[in-house]
Amino acid sequence: MLKKVKYNLRKNETYYVHDCKNSNFEKNALKQIRTEGFVVLRNLITEDHINKIIKPVDQILSKPNIGGNLGYYRKDIFKKMYDALLLGRPVIDLFLNKKMLIFLKKYFNSDFYLAEANLKYDEGLDHVYFPMHSDFDKNWKMPLASRSSDLGTEDFKKIIGCGIMVYLEDTTDGAFCYSPESHKFHDPNNSSVENWNEEARNKVYQNILRIEGKKGDVVLFNDLGAHGPEQPVKVHRKVLLGDYYNKEVFGFEAKTAIPVYLSDLSNLNSEQLEILGVGAKAMSYAEDYHTRHFNRMKCSKIVFRAFTSLVYLEKLRFKILNFLRKIKSLKN
Numbered sequence: 131m132l133k134k135v136k137y138n139l140r141k142n143e144t145y146y147v148h149d150c151k152n153s154n155f156e157k158n159a160l161k162q163i164r165t166e167g168f169v170v171l172r173n174l175i176t177e178d179h180i181n182k183i184i185k186p187v188d189q190i191l192s193k194p195n196i197g198g199n200l201g202y203y204r205k206d207i208f209k210k211m212y213d214a215l216l217l218g219r220p221v222i223d224l225f226l227n228k229k230m231l232i233f234l235k236k237y238f239n240s241d242f243y244l245a246e247a248n249l250k251y252d253e254g255l256d257h258v259y260f261p262m263h264s265d266f267d268k269n270w271k272m273p274l275a276s277r278s279s280d281l282g283t284e285d286f287k288k289i290i291g292c293g294i295m296v297y298l299e300d301t302t303d304g305a306f307c308y309s310p311e312s313h314k315f316h317d318p319n320n321s322s323v324e325n326w327n328e329e330a331r332n333k334v335y336q337n338i339l340r341i342e343g344k345k346g347d348v349v350l351f352n353d354l355g356a357h358g359p360e361q362p363v364k365v366h367r368k369v370l371l372g373d374y375y376n377k378e379v380f381g382f383e384a385k386t387a388i389p390v391y392l393s394d395l396s397n398l399n400s401e402q403l404e405i406l407g408v409g410a411k412a413m414s415y416a417e418d419y420h421t422r423h424f425n426r427m428k429c430s431k432i433v434f435r436a437f438t439s440l441v442y443l444e445k446l447r448f449k450i451l452n453f454l455r456k457i458k459s460l461k462n
């Protein structure tokens with residue numbers, strides 16, 4: 131969100147936060163996500179674990195990925211992105227957190243797997259670039275997806291996908307927003323809330339909750355409900371964002387092939403590897419996936435040319451120095 135429409139943004143609420151240290155957290159958290167479409171799990175991972183994630187995140191966010199160095203991807207001016215699993219084992223362990231997987235298994239009531247995983251740093255440019263939406267509608271399809279039919283009535287009765295957002299710092303302004311219970315009245319004909327039928331759209335705009343959270347909090351949400359970041363805002367936001375998909379709906383296909391370091395997969399059992407999506411087909415070519423669209427930015431041609439030219443100059447410098455060195459050695 132949030133376009134310049136009349137909406138009611140609820141703030142300063144915490145009832146949806148469930149502390150995983152409490153013995154009855156699972157029952158209550160399941161009730162919350164089933165009723166309202168989202169839940170926040172607190173203390174799922176330790177302070178030490180989240181800090182081990184934040185360290186490589188900050189390193190990646192400090193410079194762009196150019197010439198093969200490790201750095202963030204730049205798909206547009208509004209955000210920096212990166213493949214989450216390339217951040218290393220602590221991130222993989224987070225997406226495979228045992229408590230959370232048991233929780234998700236109960237929520238999906240079927241097998242599921244990781245279909246997408248990114249680091250996202252929204253810059254806070256005081257602009258609306260990602261309005262409220264549902265992740266799926268009847269026409270939803272990635273180019274290479276092998277599902278022969280569109281998503282249908284039976285699919286929409288299931289948990290099609292469950293999003294996961296992990297706050298990497300305390301987050302209020304710019305937090306993830308969700309319209310409680312909208313997973314029950316979403317318009318299956320449109321993913322953009324702006325195009326939902328009037329009744330459903332008004333229901334959403336009258337009731338949007340800003341899901342404020344602390345560093346390390348994990349938001350889980352039904353992809354069908356109306357959601358999106360609070361926008362416009364002037365502050366940045368740093369999150370991990372992923373999606374688990376239902377095997378009964380999608381078979382075993384990730385939105386795109388998810389990059390990972392093979393060495394980070396050691397000691398994972400076959401069930402963990404399966405949930406991570408090892409062996410899953412890809413629904414789109416890597417170059418078609420949105421995080422790899424730097425070449426669609428206006429400045430990209432100049433950057434490519436500048437890069438090639440600067441490397442050319444480096445080569446020239448090398449050749450000249452080499453030449454001078456040879457002359458010097460001949461003289462000696």
Ligand SMILES: O=C(O)CCC(=O)C(=O)O
Nearest residue numbers: 265305306307357358359
């Ligand atoms: O960035 C956000 O807050 C929402 C992300 C999202 O909804 C998506 O990627 O589909």
Ligand SMILES: [Fe+2]
Nearest residue numbers: 263264265357
């Ligand atoms: Fe979404």
